[in-house]
Amino acid sequence: MVQYNFKKITVVPSRDDFIKITLSCTQRQTPTVVHKGWSISRIRQFYLRKVKYTQQNFHEKLSTIIEDFPRVDNIHPFYADLLRVLYNKDHYKLALGQINTARNIIGKIAKDCVKLVKYGVSLYQCKALKVAALGRMCTVIKRVGPSLAYLEQIRQHMARLPSIDPNTRTLLICGYPNVGKSSFVNKITRADVDVQPYAFTTKSLFVGHTDYRHLRYQVVDTPGILDRPFEDRNIIEMCSITALAHLRAAVLFFLDISSSCGYIRQICMKLVVEMKAEAMKTLVGLGEDPINDDGVLFTLSNLSEEGVMAVKNAACERLLNQRVELKLKSKKMNDCLNLFHVAMPIPRDQRQRPPCIPQAVLEAKAKKEVMTEKRKLKSDLENQNGGAGVYSASLTKHYILANDEWKEDIMPEILNGYNVCDFYTSDISQRLEEVEREGLVQEQDIGDDVDMEGHELTPEKQDDLISIRKMISSRIQQHRIKKSTAESRPTVPRKFDKDKKFTSGRMGRQLSALGLDPTMAINRACSRSRGRKRERSLVCGDSDGHDVMDLDVGQQPNKKLRARSISHSRSRSQPPSEVVVIPGDGFKDSAQKVKALKLARKSAKKRNKDARRGEADRVIPCLKPKHLFSGKRSIGKTSRR
Template sequence: MVQYNFKKITVVPTGKEFIDIILSRTQRRTPTQVHKGYAISRLRQFYMRKVKFTQQNFHEKLSTIIDDFPRLNDIHPFYGDLLHVLYNKDHYKLALGQINTARNLIGKIAKDYVRLLKYGDSLYRCKSLKVAALGRMCTVIKRVTPSLAYLEQIRQHMARLPSIDPNSRTLLICGYPNVGKSSFVNKITRAEVDVQPYAFTTKSLFVGHTDYKYLRYQVIDTPGILDRPFEDRNIIEMCSITALAHLRAAVLFFLDISGSCGYSIAQQAALFDSIKSLFMNKPLIIVCNKTDLQALEGLSEDDMKLVMEMKSEAMKTLVGQGGEATDGSNVLLTMSTLTEEGVIAVKNAACERLLDQRVEQKMKSKKLNDCLNRFHVAMPKPRDQKERPACIPQAVLEAKAKQAEVDAEKENRKLERDLENENGGAGVYSASLKKRYILAHDEWKEDIIPEILDGHNVANFLDPDILMRLEELEREEGVLQGLEEDDDFEMDGAELTPEEQAALTEIRKKKSLLIQQHRIRKSTAESRPTIPRKFDKDKKFTSERMGRQLSSLGLDPSMAIDRARSKSRGRKRERSTDGVESMDVDGDKQNKKMRLKSRSMSRSRSMSRPPGEVVPGEGFKDSAQKKKAIKIAKSSSKNRNKEARRGEADRVIPTLKPKHLFSGKRSTGKTDRR
């Protein structure tokens, strides 16, 4: 089958883009460095190469455009007429002719200037000739800029055309606008044609595909046609006329018997009479649509007469094609795309009519006689009077009976949907995934599947009485908590003296005040900066103030102050002077040395680790091995540091644009690296 795929046509650049593409390619693909000291033959060759290369690129690009666009005389007449209707083949051929002329002119220009360059006597003369040659080539392209723009528009429009095979089995749907053609296509195919309640919704040809008897059929939805002279029809109507004229297809003429499309049956019958010449040698079916609004039997006598006349015309075309004269039951059909009544019957009848016609044409063709002499059908002759009926083995009969039982069981068994409806519907019924398990015993299906962890069954390590034991533990814990609550000491003041009661009241008052202050500070903690202790001007947090407050309450603050000092993180350390005081007064020098030593020991915060000490995790066996490794590392980096070379510790800034990838020019010389 011939497939016309116009989506593969190369994009046509505009005139300016065309020139930029070719000149930049010439600059990139040819050498760019030349000196006046070169021999004159080398200078001539340099510029001749530029001119020839530019001409070749123009020729290749223009040839691609000319070859990609279809030639109207070489393609199927359907596509030839369709392109003529859409774009006017005179303008189309003229544009391609101008592109061809530009290609020939560029070839002549290159030829002339190459001849002149052969006699160039200086670098300046050769360069001027090269500039003139490229300039004239670009001028030729600028003159065909409108043709290039026109061809690009045609290419974009042709890419949107449907892919129709003129030689395939085709159902063609035609009729007045808004009679239900697109709705029918949407019903029998997977096409999504726009359907609206007004005329001329479909403005171009749409293609869908359907199957009948394991064969693929293409269904073409055509725009609506009005009953008017041929020369008055617009482009949209001419698309339908072109398809009717050139495609070998089964034609379905849609008739709106309800009149809701805005056209009467008389107008639709007049359209049928005006285009019936296009139905010759094609299977024709008249489809009365929208029977849900108006039944065929309920039509008036005049309308019914018109419908019967159309039916008789369709019968004539059937007899004229060599078909048998029938009652016309498969010529006039009724349907409703809204209720889908009769839709499949119309599709099957059209496909059957088309199939019969194609088989009949093949039987009449000369190719059949060439094939028949290759076939031989052997007919067995009886050798006696004994009857030999077909023998079916018993195993086959048993298998067939068993299969019949399985089929009957499948028909009678309840589906999950039925069980769901019986047991409360969706959200209530939960399907069991275990009922289809194939096990030795059916009662095993609902057993709990063991959970295996580290090769052991988890169920073996579970205590069946664990919940009961948990309850007992909770009860014991509750009893213990009750005892602790009873043991909590709450000072009620009954056994205290009046002075102790006053102190207790003061403490509780102070405690509540501190809690309130803490809550206030906590509420504004996020927005309040942290103030170091050394900037505490009010001295709220000193141990002396704490001692005074505790003393005012009648408490001994010594133990609290000692504890606060032992927990403080002061930097000063206590000096041990016990040994100094116990020494004799005469040993002043020794006392002085001890004091200096103790002072230096107190000032030292941390000892730096010696380089040979092994830290766990470094991977060294002992300090000797670590020292050896450090020595080897220093010696290896000595030469590199001396020569100021880059090492692994230096910062690396990678080259974002490597020259070999982004350089656009090639120097003169060999190209062996490619």
């Protein structure tokens, strides 16, 4: 489990950003208006709140920076030495110390300002004290600007460091540059370390993970090391030295026996001896018991992958044995043994029961395996006859049919777009003979007027024809209802001719000016109008469907009513046809269905008038919600907060 994850360190802002963030937060989170009539005590509380809130923001942000960065004295020695190698330890501590000092100074400034504001006698004095306190706080932050910038650079670099667990099982890869260390790590792990045909391609530590015996091992790739004095080594080499000194791991030292890396074997062997001696001295200096291990020599090739897994398995096995021996030598082992209890069963007879599988069971198992080998499976036949895609086993071989020849017959499952099984019954042959015998297979001209009138149809067929016509009329009616309330044809209100200038009288005057008789044109336009209501008390219909005047009315109808009654002679609405309830609609009778249709048209009327496609359209119930258009607004747009 990784104990140190430097990627979670909070970003350190620059000094200008630090001041802008804190002051803007104070401006947004505290009141900004002093109203007339406020007492001096309320004015003091107003400015005290601003000073305390600003000091609290500075204190929280600076404390976060100090707590997130690791302290060199409290972390693992491996990371402590790695930080000393990569950065200057004194500069690092000095930067954190300056941040801590700035936090304390800001707290003192706020404390002094609070004491002075409590005794302020006017609005101007309290405001001046507040401005002075905030200015001094910003000045302190500006002075520690270089420290903030330095810590941000360190944070970015530390975020790129690998997450190495110093206490887990680790394989450490080291050696001269360009000897195949990174290639080996890429072979045994899923790490993607850059590999190039020149020295010092790897300039920092890289980590990969591999599995052995259901355990996870950590593989660390280190930069190349040269055989030279300790004082002359650079930062890249010191990263490898730090890993060798502090990680308890199985060290794999790589040599290139072909000397194609640019270094001869004698120099490489000399470095091996020196590195081993330094590691032993380091363990003694740390108070640990060094293990005297002469090591084992393996040969491998990253190109052909010969010996790669053997080296990995040998290293993991030796490391595992070493860790087990250390645990057995520790004092914790005696405490653990006291917790175990081994139960020894009491023998009930003199019969021997060895801890093994009985011979009879082994013989039965061997016999079953022989029987399995003799029987060929479908997969065996498939492999013998060319494999998948070439040989396909018969799925109809074990069908139980009257004739075995029918097993290979090809039966269509889909015919003319229909599923054959849906139309198959046990008496399908008899039905087919009856249909052919009655002659109903032949096509009939349904559109013939004589047949549709029912003159040449039997009473049974006439009843069928009536039911079909009712069904067709009900479907047409449903389609018309759906079309009238369709979402694609909303009823949009009329937006032109609001003053009613385009009238039939104007049209008549224009036609008369041209020398034409406008009577027929006006009558035709009036006959097409359906917007006016007829006077039911004056107009009625006779048995032939023509409009006549009601003679019971006492007064004589005027010309306007007579013209209106004549104009509506053609546009009389037909009586509604009967609404048919189709089984499955969910209505008990036609009256319930008519009521449901009326409610549906009524609910869609407003939506269609607003030109909405449906209920899923974006609805804005309130054009100016209060939570978006209330409170303080910053400089800029005021349409949205």
